[in-house]
Amino acid sequence: MIKRLLKTVSVLIIIALVLAGIFFYSIFVSVENLTVSYHTIQSEKIPADMNDIQIAFITDLEYNHFMDKDRLTNMIQKINEVNPDIVLFGGDIFDLPLTYVPNDATKQEVSQLLKTIQAPLGKFAVLGEQDNVDKNVKSMVTDILKTSDFELLNNRSIRLRNGSQASITLIGLDSLIGGTIDISKAFSNVNQEEFNILMTHCPDTIQLEELPKTNIDLMFAGHSHGSQIYIPLLGALSSDEGAQKYNHGKHTVNQTVLHVSNGMGTTAMDMRLFSPPQMLVYRLRSDVKEEKTEAKDKQKNDTNTSNKKSNSE
Numbered sequence: 001m002i003k004r005l006l007k008t009v010s011v012l013i014i015i016a017l018v019l020a021g022i023f024f025y026s027i028f029v030s031v032e033n034l035t036v037s038y039h040t041i042q043s044e045k046i047p048a049d050m051n052d053i054q055i056a057f058i059t060d061l062e063y064n065h066f067m068d069k070d071r072l073t074n075m076i077q078k079i080n081e082v083n084p085d086i087v088l089f090g091g092d093i094f095d096l097p098l099t100y101v102p103n104d105a106t107k108q109e110v111s112q113l114l115k116t117i118q119a120p121l122g123k124f125a126v127l128g129e130q131d132n133v134d135k136n137v138k139s140m141v142t143d144i145l146k147t148s149d150f151e152l153l154n155n156r157s158i159r160l161r162n163g164s165q166a167s168i169t170l171i172g173l174d175s176l177i178g179g180t181i182d183i184s185k186a187f188s189n190v191n192q193e194e195f196n197i198l199m200t201h202c203p204d205t206i207q208l209e210e211l212p213k214t215n216i217d218l219m220f221a222g223h224s225h226g227s228q229i230y231i232p233l234l235g236a237l238s239s240d241e242g243a244q245k246y247n248h249g250k251h252t253v254n255q256t257v258l259h260v261s262n263g264m265g266t267t268a269m270d271m272r273l274f275s276p277p278q279m280l281v282y283r284l285r286s287d288v289k290e291e292k293t294e295a296k297d298k299q300k301n302d303t304n305t306s307n308k309k310s311n312s313e
Contacts (some may be wrong), residue, residue, distance in 0.1 A: 030272040031066070034075040034264060035083060039282050041218055041257065045195035046286035047166030053121070056082060059090030059222030059281040060128065062265025063110050064100050070150045072113050075264055075277065080118050082281055086160060089150060090222040091128025091175060091201040095267050097137045107144060114148035121162060124170060125150040128201040128223065129178035130241070153199065155182040157190055168195040176202035176243040182286040183210050190215050202242030206253050216256045218282065224248065225273035226262030248275070
């Protein structure tokens with residue numbers, strides 16, 4: 001009886017220690033540890049001049065609450081260590097800016113930090129629902145992005161180049177929550193024959209019927225924070241408006257690769273479990289056509305060699 005009781009107590013102690021360890025990690029370690037998720041996307045529509053270009057997508061800083069200068073400095077250092085050619089920001093600089101109102105020093109601080117992000121082919125951004133909470137906040141965020149060398153793509157597109165006229169297209173849409181989406185304006189100069197990347201804050205934007213999905217090869221979004229707590233096999237602990245269907249990870253929707261980032265910061269509680277802070281890094285590959293050509297050339301050479309052998313015989 002005593003042995004059985006001791007076994008039960010031991011098991012309970014072990015379970016309590018494991019749970020305490022998980023709790024400690026999710027609060028004190030995971031929230032600080034920006035992970036880099038690497039991916040490669042291949043397409044014949046990617047020009048040769050854009051081959052091997054690296055695009056980094058970051059989102060949801062949620063600064064001025066749990067995210068502070070030291071935490072963001074360390075994360076930006078990791079971003080620069082990746083050496084991205086292009087950096088995209090998916091919105092929400094501040095967490096609850098009407099509650100935790102940024103003062104002038106905080107605005108300058110976050111602007112200077114974002115300015116240190118290096119990207120030789122450009123830095124681009126869209127707004128999130130926290131950035132759109134009112135006109136004053138929107139104006140403040142827009143000024144910070146401009147000062148830190150991010151170009152705001154609010155319902156418009158831009159062509160990205162690498163030393164030639166060959167290009168891919170980047171499209172930015174306003175936030176589904178709090179913003180004003182203008183799909184017609186954003187896609188007015190988008191060509192289906194080109195490689196097109198869509199960046200927006202809320203992943204469920206992809207469900208809008210008027211969105212021309214056949215014109216989108218790759219789509220980046222954030223907003224959900226990956227739920228912050230994501231239980232294996234069970235999924236997200238909770239879901240937010242704008243990220244109820246697509247709130248975590250990589251999906252293929254029709255012809256579009258949609259990737260939802262966990263974001264960098266936290267909100268409501270400074271805790272992450274199985275959903276660490278995240279930066280997505282995509283390498284563009286334009287060699288699909290070249291690989292097909294090489295295969296055809298190899299097949300042609302094999303046929304010629306076979307014919308030569310037959311003729312010699």
